[in-house]
Amino acid sequence: MTDTIVGLLSIMITASLVNNVVLSQFLGLCPFLGVSRKTETAFGMGMACVFVISLASLVTNAIYKFILHPLDLSFLQTIVFIMVIAMLVQFVEMFLKKFVVSLYQSLGVYLPLITTNCAVLGVALNNVTNGYSLLESTICGFATAVGFTIAIVILAGIREKIEFNDIPKPFRGMPTVLLASALMAIAFTGFSALR
Amino acid sequence: MSNENKGALGFTKDTPMERFLNGLIIENPTLVLMIGMCPTLAVTTSAINGLTMGLATTFVLALSNAVISLLRKVIPDTVRIPAFIVVIASFVTLVQLVMQAYVPTMYEALGVYIPLIVVNCIIFGRAEAYASKHDVLPSFFDGIGMGLGFTCAITVIGLFRELIGGGTMFNVQILGEGSVVPGPAGYFFSLYQPVRIFIQQAGAFIVLAVLIAIMNQVKFNLEKKGKDTSKFGVGGCCSDLEIKDPHKVKEELLKKEAEEKAKAEEVKEEAKETVAAAAGSGEEENK
Numbered sequence: 001m002t003d004t005i006v007g008l009l010s011i012m013i014t015a016s017l018v019n020n021v022v023l024s025q026f027l028g029l030c031p032f033l034g035v036s037r038k039t040e041t042a043f044g045m046g047m048a049c050v051f052v053i054s055l056a057s058l059v060t061n062a063i064y065k066f067i068l069h070p071l072d073l074s075f076l077q078t079i080v081f082i083m084v085i086a087m088l089v090q091f092v093e094m095f096l097k098k099f100v101v102s103l104y105q106s107l108g109v110y111l112p113l114i115t116t117n118c119a120v121l122g123v124a125l126n127n128v129t130n131g132y133s134l135l136e137s138t139i140c141g142f143a144t145a146v147g148f149t150i151a152i153v154i155l156a157g158i159r160e161k162i163e164f165n166d167i168p169k170p171f172r173g174m175p176t177v178l179l180a181s182a183l184m185a186i187a188f189t190g191f192s193a194l195r
Numbered sequence: 196m197s198n199e200n201k202g203a204l205g206f207t208k209d210t211p212m213e214r215f216l217n218g219l220i221i222e223n224p225t226l227v228l229m230i231g232m233c234p235t236l237a238v239t240t241s242a243i244n245g246l247t248m249g250l251a252t253t254f255v256l257a258l259s260n261a262v263i264s265l266l267r268k269v270i271p272d273t274v275r276i277p278a279f280i281v282v283i284a285s286f287v288t289l290v291q292l293v294m295q296a297y298v299p300t301m302y303e304a305l306g307v308y309i310p311l312i313v314v315n316c317i318i319f320g321r322a323e324a325y326a327s328k329h330d331v332l333p334s335f336f337d338g339i340g341m342g343l344g345f346t347c348a349i350t351v352i353g354l355f356r357e358l359i360g361g362g363t364m365f366n367v368q369i370l371g372e373g374s375v376v377p378g379p380a381g382y383f384f385s386l387y388q389p390v391r392i393f394i395q396q397a398g399a400f401i402v403l404a405v406l407i408a409i410m411n412q413v414k415f416n417l418e419k420k421g422k423d424t425s426k427f428g429v430g431g432c433c434s435d436l437e438i439k440d441p442h443k444v445k446e447e448l449l450k451k452e453a454e455e456k457a458k459a460e461e462v463k464e465e466a467k468e469t470v471a472a473a474a475g476s477g478e479e480e481n482k
């Protein structure tokens with residue numbers, strides 16, 4: 001029992017901090033750079049990711065375990081996963097719109113953006129490569145999304161601060177944001193001692 | 196030939212050659228349009244990784260463009276996005292299996308980024324913007340041009356990162372200890388200390404930042420000469436990042452605050468007036 005809990009904890013720490021999805025695996029860079037102008041929107045995007053990535057990890061791993069693997073169709077995983085994720089996002093959006101209106105109002109704008117987020121597919125594929133169980137892959141998905149939220153909220157905070165700084169003209173905009181993320185990446189390599 | 200028919204570099208529009216050069220130079224996806232940044236950052240730790248990734252992407256891009264262009268009249272408009280995704284994902288699976296069989300070391304090195312070619316915005320962007328509206332041959336060459344443009348860009352980025360971070364070029368030691376360069380130049384080169392951070396994650400961000408800054412400078416220079424630069428710059432998924440003057444941003448913010456204050460004061464004054472009026476009417480009633 002303790003072994004499983006320790007195992008799950010180590011998966012959580014590895015997925016959220018040590019192998020941070022944006023800063024060490026470069027997945028989900030588009031929303032990371034695109035939706036990080038304000039802290040509130042960044043947090044909203046992060047929460048939408050937590051929701052969708054956890055759910056997608058569970059569903060894709062279940063499909064792999066119960067359909068693709070027994071039928072020896074695991075070479076189809078890329079096609080199946082991307083279709084499932086796209087459908088899942090659509091379905092979640094419709095479900096929230098109909099039944100959980102308050103959640104839809106806070107997350108709704110970000111949901112269609114998540115289909116293009118390569119982190120979702122990346123986590124789903126990594127779960128299969130690492131041979132995680134259903135519980136482990138859900139936890140891994142959740143922790144990865146939490147790591148994404150941490151990174152994007154920190155970056156949004158930095159961007160709010162540096163907006164008024166007088167930066168050389170060619171470095172304004174994207175390059176400054178990228179340099180800020182480079183410094184964050186250096187800081188996050190410190191977490192590798194936790195492994 | 197009328198001016199409207201002229202495409203890239205003076206070639207007739209939509210011919211194979213024009214499409215090829217357009218993707219390679221005029222609309223280079225990485226350096227000019229700045230789309231598909233995830234693989235650009237992730238796999239450029241060495242030149243050979245960049246080259247392999249680029250060629251795999253080129254293969255998928257060219258063939259998916261051709262197939263989507265063939266099917267463009269069959270696919271209904273409402274379900275085109277899932278249809279495109281299935282076509283692209285099929286070719287990606289093909290590449291994945293071939294690489295696993297014939298170049299297993301590269302397959303191991305690139306790992307999860309090969310299946311992730313599916314979500315590369317260059318491929319989907321070209322399918323949507325070009326292949327779904329044009330004939331098969333130009334679409335195919337559009338894919339090849341765009342793919343090779345991407346390949347060149349990420350190979351060069353990989354080359355720089357590898358050279359600065361490890362002192363090697365395509366796994367041949369040029370700088371640092373054990374340099375293959377002979378003579379006094381070789382001795383001089385072997386004194387180099389590799390800057391390890393450039394092959395780590397942070398290096399990718401730094402290299403890309405400097406690259407975009409250089410492209411921005413090129414854009415400003417072109418603007419000074421009065422040339423059209425509308426195609427330049429951050430496009431695709433990162434499009435909300437336009438360049439702003441910090442002073443102007445501050446001025447705008449101050450203006451907004453001042454306006455809000457003025458509005459709030461107006462509301463207060465109005466409230467006072469209504470209170471006064473109500474009091475006045477109350478007095479009248481009392482009388």
